[in-house]
Amino acid sequence: MDLHPVRLTPGADLRRALEALATASGADAAFVVAGIGSLVNARLRYAGEPAETDLAGPLEILSLSGSLSASGAHLHVSVSDASGRVLGGHLGHGSIVRTTAEILLAPLPGWSLAREPDPATGFMELVVRRKI
Template identity: 50%
Template sequence: MKVVPLRLQPGADLRGALDAWMGKQEAQAGCLISAVGSLSVAELRLAGASEATVILGDLEILSLSGTLSRDGAHLHISVANSNGAVLGGHLCPGSLVRTTAELVIGLLPEWRFRRELDPTTGYAELGISQRD
């Protein structure tokens, strides 16, 4: 595994930046190792929901985990508001960095991740293969 640190600036779209960054990598598989920072807007798809919920305010990133591939990511995030209330779900585009997002990403050069429609779930799920 190759470990790469990444810092996103205020105003960056967290999901969009991760997708764009992964698209430029030679590796075709990655994962989030750690993430800290804050958001001013969080767009989360909550469990069982079909649409994103928009949360506005000063939000601390408590956790961010998931897989990265060139054709999309599957990321879950939990955030706390200024009262300490926590909410989590799928990270959607439009989640904006407030002060910083400090990420540590693991790239897996021996593997290839891709998103494939799974007829059982109806979602683009993780396809895994070894690289030649």
């Protein structure tokens, strides 16, 4: 497997930068295997909630993982604040890198990821296809 280490610099929108990396690479499928770093602020959507919540920083990224595809990103993040309180959820746009974000990407050549409606869950869910 060909892994790609990436460093995002201060001021980058974490989710938008990862989506842009996936688009620029031409990959139809990639996973964020791991990520650490720091954020000025974070936008998270908690489980079962329809709207995102803004978290003021500074925040440490304790973990970051998820999928990247042409139809969008599905990323989960856990962050801690200055008192060590940990929160996590779906990563939203507008989560800004403070000092660094160090990420390991795993592109999946020969595969395609898409988000399509799933009647069982009522959500747009991952569909995995092998390219022919």
